[in-house]
Amino acid sequence: MFDNLTDSFKNAIGKIRFHDDEKALKKATSELKKSLLKSDVHHKVVKDLISYVELETKKNGVGKDNFLKALQDKLTDILTIEGAAKGFTFASKPPTVVLMIGLQGSGKTTTTGKLAYFLKEQKKKKVLVIAADLQRLAAVEQLKQITAGIEVELVADESASPVEIVKRGLEKAEKELYDVVLIDTAGRLAIDDELMDELAEVKKIANPDELFYVADAMTGQDAVRTAQTFKEKIGITGVVLSKFDGDGKGGVALGLTQQVGVPLRFIGNGEKMPDLEQFIADRIVGRLMGAGDVESLAERAAAAIDPKEAKKMTQKIKKGQFNFNDFLAQMEQMKKLGSMKSIMGMIPGMGNMAKQIGDMDLENSSEIKQIKALVSSMTPKERENPDLLNNMRKRRLAAGAGLDPMHVNRVLKQFKNAAKMAKKMSTKGGMKQMQEMMAQVQGGGGMPNIPR
Ligand SMILES: Nc1nc2c(ncn2[C@@H]2O[C@H](COP(=O)(O)OP(=O)(O)OP(=O)(O)O)[C@@H](O)[C@H]2O)c(=O)[nH]1
């Protein structure tokens, strides 16, 4: 997710040896400066970062550890606002009310869905969504589909006014003891007085704990400027950068918090519901410096994976009994974890893999589609026991899945090999072998050892 920035920091870190001289430091910082500016980080932020890192490193002695420490401290500082909330913060008295605001098409409705999903799946909260966009045609329908897909309750009424529907939703939330209320509003420009007045009215009625400004990362520094304007006119408590997956540079995320004076709270990095990440400074700094983010990964995994099921699956894999039903169940779980790319980016030392994987959509890859087509043509017994598949059965499958018999053989063989490999991996030392293999694939770059 932060490929570009991470590369900039890793390159700079690589330029300084354990003990080094000021010339090396200057070289590292001037290159870092250039690449950060190229990544669209605001020049004031870059200047502030570089001068601190130079000064601190010199003061403590030029060398890798001091350089890393200075970078880490300053980055954390840049991404933090003293006393402000991080990630998602719950009000002391439920429900926590969040008003989602922003320009047209910035990603408010999608982000509302993603937040609801995050709160429901990861935080195990009872979430209510209110459809207060009564401007755009089909806005309510869009939100109906999103909330139905994630099984979250929606309050909507196209004949009501935004203020009325918010009132109604909040009453329901009080009565039915919801933990969180997310209010999706219509897109608007800060110069549209009429719509801004309407928003102020909604704000007054909703009395929100949080006002999240959703900004499109692809608009670069404009995202920062519009956030500033909304902050002045309405007041905001956090920013969500959407469509970060489409912004190759990513520098906006680094400067935004200081520039707007309000913390960046979440990043949207895809169109699907799990594609939302909390922006928590310490964790992000680890990732920027190439050390991954095991904490966030563990949180996601805990939400997506049922430990009892996982244990059962491990037993099956160990015994070599992994079958097609298990495969389908695993695919469903993978979906909950989010995109492969975002997962890889969180594993220490796997950042480069994430880049290679790119935007691969596992679920829609041709291999997975073929396996799914095959599985849907199988009888329950065949799914349980792939060894039953003799030539006659294979011919039937081929016809059912629209594949030629050779193809069917190939897919079945691949599946068998994968099950064998999984069995091997599940043995003691198997994971270690895998990691060593990965390190070799990546040229054994290794990750920097960040001092704490
Ligand atoms: N790639 C990508 N697309 C996104 C992301 N977030 C939103 N989108 C897409 O951006 C488009 C607009 O998203 P919406 O959520 O409808 O935006 P909105 O702000 O509610 O739009 P209005 O209600 O019309 O003002 C949709 O096609 C979304 O799928 C993201 O993080 N990544």
Ligand SMILES: [Mg+2]
């Ligand atoms: Mg919308």
